[in-house]
Amino acid sequence: MRFIDEYRDPELTAQMINLIKQSSVKSINLMEVCGGHTMVIHKFGIIDLLPKNIRLVSGPGCPVCVTDKRYIDQSIAYSRLPNVMITTYGDLIRVPGSTSSLEKEKAKGADIRIVYSSTDALDLAKTNPQKNVIFLGIGFETTSPSSAYIVRQAYQNKIQNFFLYSAHKVMPPALKLLAEGEVKINGLICPGHVSTITGSEIYEPLVADNAIACVVCGFEPLDILQSIFMLVRQIEKDEAKVEIQYTRAVKPEGNAIAQNLLHEVFEERDDWWRGFGVIPRSGQKIRQKYGRFDAEEYFDVEVEETKIDYGCICGEILKGLKIPNECSLFRKNCHPANPIGACMVSSEGACHAFYKYGKLNQ
Amino acid sequence: MIYSENDRVFLGHGSGGILTGELISNLFFYYFKNDILEEMTDAARLKIKSHFLSFTTDSFVVDPLFFPGGDIGKLAVCGTVNDLAVSGAKPLYLSCGFIIEEGFSLYKLEKIVQSMSEEAERAQVQIVTGDTKVVAKGQCDKLFINTSGIGSLIYRNKGIGKAENICNGDKIIINGSIGDHGISILSARNELNIKTNLMSDCASLNGLIENVLEKSEGIKFMRDATRGGLATVLCELAEQKNIGIELNETDIPVKEEVRGVCELLGFDPLYIANEGKVVIIVKNENAKEVLEIMKKHPLGKESRIIGELKDINPGLVWLNTQIGGKRLVDKLSGEQLPRIC
Helix, strand or coil, rough: CCCHHHHCCCCHHHHHHEEEHHHCCCEEEEEEEEEEHHHHHHCCCCCHHHCCCCCEEEECCCHHHCCCHHHHHHHHHCCCCCCCEEEEEEEEECCCCCCCCHHHHHHHHHEEEECCEEEEEEHHHHHHCEEEEEEEEEEEECCCCHHHHHHHHHHHHCCCCCEEEEEEEEHHHHHHHHHHHCCCCCEEEEEHHHHHHCCCCHHHHHHHHHHHEEECCCHHHHHHHHHHHHHHHHHHCCCCCCECCCCCCCCCCCCCCHHHHHHHHEEEEEEECCHHHHEEEEEEEEHHHHHHHHHHHCCCCCCCCCCCCCCCCCCHHHHHCCCCHHHCCEEEEEEEEECCCHHHHHCHHHHHHHHHHCCCCC | CCCCCCCCHHHHHHHCCCCHHHHHHHHHHHHHHCCHHHCCCCCEEEECEEEEEEEEEECCCCCEEECCEEEEEHHHHHHHHHHHCCCCCCCEEEEEEEEECCCCCHHHHHHHHHHHHHHHHHHHEEEEEEEEEECCCCCCCEEEEEEEEEEEEEEHCCCCCCCCCCCCEEEEECCCCCCCHHHHHHHHHCCCCCCCCCCCCCCHHHHHHHHHHHHHCEEEEECCCCHHHHHHHHHHHHHHCCEEEEEEEHHHHCCCCHHHHHHHHHCCHHHCCCCCCEEEEEEEHHHHHHHHHHHCCCHCCCCCEEEECCCCCCCCCCECCCCCCCCEEECCCCCCCCCCC
């Protein structure tokens, strides 16, 4: 298939792996920030092809995984209100809250619909005027522009029954925290799709303040291998700079239209991240001008007290401190059919990727 | 009681994956326990006096009712015929039960019944008994069909239902591209605005299977890869027989359209439903001969050897990836596409 097979070519792959092996001497930790990268790395068996001195660590870039439990609990509380329809991307419905999940509420009769695009949520509001339709907006700069877009559409078209419940987050504050954290990260495989919006300039502070090599990476196996090679080249020369491997999609300055839209609809706020706690100025709240569409402002619900999962180490996994195999629940109590933490639910979660694509003994 | 009042059925319980497996072993096997059921074959193998019979049942809830390459009626015949055929039986008689929503178009019902009759003729089976129930509007979605089938177990000595003699080195063959049915249904639903020229592979496989069983030796196992896809069939086999299964990604036929839609939506073709694909495990030395026989049949032209059985990694299925890596192929968890058949 064109534009796919070129990036999965076995010969080019072998050449790239050779290049990495020839140029890599130091023992290094590279963090793939994005859940999409985690998935590709495991799906194609990339880890086993790399030399042993390169360790890949999964980061906090899976939207479902970093969404805090209290957000799930509050979404469940919304779903129990009369005349409310919850619209959401698929993975979120299976994430366990403190005592229930959206999937369980759906089985009990709550009106919860899976959508593939935020505009589908707005269409559902238009075709169901008797319902209050709440869209669960999660994710980073990749998904937040489409949420901002439908909020503005609802405003312009005076749609009275549409609401956004925002857990949207921005990436730089979390990266800063990780760069100063316990795990020594030598290089970042930077999220390609976030960067199409933000541009690559958001990584400059990590280079300047923390001397971390950064390469913005695409989502095919050869993209990842080439990015690893570019990172190795920087690290071996004791350099740290921002480079773009994913040039077919990312510009240094990013997408100005999307950035302006985000700025128009959202403002920064301190936000909860699963495993990290509150990270200052990392969340996106709907601005007052569009406050009419903010589910948090419009609906008054009682939310149950958040229960902590004892034993679940999703937080440490998201910070790169541990890998899923080190969790005592992994594969035993926690598996995709019965996930304890969000990292096992999302197809982009590290635990899910480790479970699904696993580790063969031989 | 096994379940408490708060336990609920999720869509995933009907996916054919882990949750379905749990429901079957925890609930149905627990209460229905008997030796025939516990053989866990696609069709029950019965001995009544000196007669060996195969008996199976399947319900169809596909949405939409009409799709490129078939409809719910054709599917209801093919599905049951195939379950009988892969157990080594010659399918003979089917029953059919209709659950119809009040207000459903009689014209559409006629089209569906006509299609069942045509497929039954193609598969050389007779529909000999049936039942009709109508429920009030909104109490079921348009039309559901159940078919049961009986066949004569004429190939019972080949042991193909239970995979008794499979071993290291045996080859895995499939009769063509995977995922056509699932992706056709998905695009026919028009929910995602995806247009393809794909047709469902929905077909009665008993002709192809009889050819293979008549003309060749060394067939050790057969199963139609339906809901849950190729991966689910092989994962179940690896687990039941505690054997390793190695697949080669580049050998598995997948149509461009199927790959494209899967890439777009994050699906894996290995788990997408088929309705006209049979997975055959054959002794290494007979593999080429079987492949040639299959290729001569219209439903087997694209047959390929896609992998082999190994005595390493017992219980696991793995894939040699296109780029030269290796990864586990796990059982499906949760629901990928509801109401696919």
